[in-house]
Amino acid sequence: MLTPWWKEIAYLSMRTSVITSSPGIVLPTIAFSDTIQQAAIASKLIQSMLSYHHMIIENKIPQDVYGKTKLDMFQYKLLYGTTRIPRHSIDQLKLGSDMKVWSDHIVVIRNGNPFKVKVYDQTENVISLEQLEFLLKEFVYPHSQFINPFPILAGSGGDRETWAKIYAKMEQYNPELVESIEKALFVVNLDSKIDSNNPNSSPSYQSLSGGGKKSNSINRYFDKCIQVNVGFENQITLTNEHTVAELPPLALLCDIIMNNFETNAFKTDSNKLKEKSVEKLNFYLDESMKINLGIALKKVDELTDKVDATIHTFKGFGKSAIKKMQLSPDSFIQLALNLAFFKIHKNQPTTLEAVSLRKFKEGRTETIRLPTVETADFVKKVVCDNSSGTEVKNALIRGVVSHKSYTNECINGYGMDRHLLGLRLAARDLKINLPKIFLSPIYQKMIHFQLITSQVPTKHKIAFGFTPVHEDNYGVCYNPRQEEILFFITAPKYWKKTSSVKFVAALEESLTQMESILINSPSLIKAKM
CATH class of the missing domain: 3.30.559.70 (Choline/Carnitine o-acyltransferase, domain 2)
Structure with a gap:
């Protein structure tokens, strides 16, 4: 276990x-x-x-x-x-x-x-x-x-x-x-x-x-x-x-x-x-x-x-409006977080979202990773490309579907991070050489998350938060409510590139922009959640 x-x-x-x-x-x-x-x-x-x-x-x-x-x-x-x-x-x-x-x-x-x-x-x-x-x-x-x-x-x-x-x-x-x-x-x-x-x-x-x-x-x-x-x-x-x-x-x-x-x-x-x-x-x-x-x-x-900590309520819409568009609220919010990060820092953040493994006995969490090819394509089309409204909307839907698909894989025990953890600790306990993958620069970069996130829904307006893990990352916990979304955002105060206040502003803009994309642009594909 x-x-x-x-x-x-x-x-x-x-x-x-x-x-x-x-x-x-x-x-x-x-x-x-x-x-x-x-x-x-x-x-x-x-x-x-x-x-x-x-x-x-x-x-x-x-x-x-x-x-x-x-x-x-x-x-x-x-x-x-x-x-x-x-x-x-x-x-x-x-x-x-x-x-x-x-x-x-x-x-x-x-x-x-x-x-x-x-x-x-x-x-x-x-x-x-x-x-x-x-x-x-x-x-x-x-x-x-x-x-x-x-x-x-x-x-x-x-x-x-x-x-x-x-x-x-x-x-x-x-x-x-x-x-x-x-x-x-x-x-x-x-x-x-x-x-x-x-x-x-x-x-x-x-x-x-x-x-x-x-x-x-x-x-x-x-x-x-x-x-x-x-x-x-x-x-x-x-x-x-x-x-x-x-x-x-x-x-x-x-x-x-x-x-x-x-x-x-x-x-x-x-x-x-x-x-x-x-x-x-x-x-x-x-x-x-x-x-x-x-x-x-x-x-x-x-x-x-x-x-640097900020609690913020996004009042533009909540999970009920996202569900009416036949999209996963969690996946939609994750895309908005990645888009907000890109608008400030001009790169696609290595993102961790904690998801429950409680389908299994004494299960804890697995890591949902972003960006995927599809979510990165959406962010690029919004910020960098001269794509049409239809192309951007289709990219948004593909990004949401991609994230939701990997979420389901992780919940069912098919994520990769806990398997890699088990491999690393098994090698330690068996006193055998650590597999070379864990010594590679790619792996070290892969486990340095710039955006660490978690969803905690509640009936009442309750905010959950945690301190940033690295010197260059954000911690974002969010509570998607019916008509609003509550965020608890933290960042390192003395690393000048991060700011919870700037992130809130970029997040407000991103959520509003994504709603506008879905409402105002025709689509050639449909989401299947």
């Missing part, structure tokens, strides 16, 4: 910060502006998170399908209680699903101060909204008024070797506290109000990194699979450590959260709280730990400052 190899090579063996592989999620705005309202919103979020947890363990999650084919649901069972453990050379995973009895607590962080909060009563039922608010207002807020000068859990945002050094001493000095954070079902971060003049105050930065140590990065534990960040100024975001699951299980979680807020579906009845329902986790730090924590927090700042 490829999945264990994939988790190792894509995540656990990486020595860079987990921030670079942890998606951020931005929920629709929910109005609140003080700590009283923040506690009320946080309590509802906690109950929603626990409701989803129980849906998973009771097998009440609706079956995911692709067409008529059922998809593997294994990833859902890995979301809660799962923690990535920093180790030298390669990290470990502790899965919540491996615990004999599920934990009864979460971790709450405010001003860099972590707390263990029990969220079940003495009868092992989820505590009420009133009780949750009581615990936050009467215990967490009064004991976190001051900023912790050594927010140790935020060290998880540094490089893995530095964090592993800190963590080893945490295990040595405070093993019981370490066990508490590792077994927590999830993390809730009660963020502080940020100066609107701070360029890292936007929800996009808060979801990805917390915005730096002078913002809310001190309220983060990046090794926990799910963090819910309860900010001010209508900001609700999530951060996902990505090792065990792709985004669809998180997408459903976010839709359920929003459904609960819309219907006010929260538990108000209560039983008696457990003893010691809240415990402040006071970690001991020696001098070397403090020094390494400073190094880790500096890395978080550097990563935050390197990212």
Whole structure:
């Protein structure tokens, strides 16, 4: 099975910060502006998170399908209680699903101060909204008024070797506290109000990194699979450590959260709280730990400052209009992304689109690659040729059909990238010479993607994003909704050739231009999706 190899090579063996592989999620705005309202919103979020947890363990999650084919649901069972453990050379995973009895607590962080909060009563039922608010207002807020000068859990945002050094001493000095954070079902971060003049105050930065140590990065534990960040100024975001699951299980979680807020579906009845329902986790730090924590927090700042992030809603049309033209919305958007890139950079970008392999047991993702001959021909005809309207329209349709065809191949296990990965890692484990293809300049160029993309559809207006992987690429996550398309675009801030704002402008132009091509030009061929 490829999945264990994939988790190792894509995540656990990486020595860079987990921030670079942890998606951020931005929920629709929910109005609140003080700590009283923040506690009320946080309590509802906690109950929603626990409701989803129980849906998973009771097998009440609706079956995911692709067409008529059922998809593997294994990833859902890995979301809660799962923690990535920093180790030298390669990290470990502790899965919540491996615990004999599920934990009864979460971790709450405010001003860099972590707390263990029990969220079940003495009868092992989820505590009420009133009780949750009581615990936050009467215990967490009064004991976190001051900023912790050594927010140790935020060290998880540094490089893995530095964090592993800190963590080893945490295990040595405070093993019981370490066990508490590792077994927590999830993390809730009660963020502080940020100066609107701070360029890292936007929800996009808060979801990805917390915005730096002078913002809310001190309220983060990046090794926990799910963090819910309860900010001010209508900001609700999530951060996902990505090792065990792709985004669809998180997408459903976010839709359920929003459904609960819309219907006010929260538990108000209560039983008696457990003893010691809240415990402040006071970690001991020696001098070397403090020094390494400073190094880790500096890395978080550097990563935050390197990212140029924009969330943008294209309002010209959505997936319903594209479907009426008998075209695949995903393929249409992919062509628009390639066209937008070409308009700025004058070359066809090596493009990665992640697609699910969940038709197979414990499947993760395969890579849909662009450009194809057909998509490149379309971009060329739009930008470079004096082609007729009919020729451009036919090229557009051929490009969409080409992309959709390869998408289906990848979904059914006929993509090439995971096969090549398996070949490379098999050679490593068998201790035989690496096949020469992996040493060739062509292969190295092939795996250097300038455009890394992912589609995550949801019922509600929810944005998903991730940091750029290379110094010269864009990260684009998009949510194709019925009447609009939501984009979360990132680029390296200090590489002058890339700009998320310029990309948004080129993308708006490209989407509008492609619609015009389809509407205003006759066609000699028809799409067959």
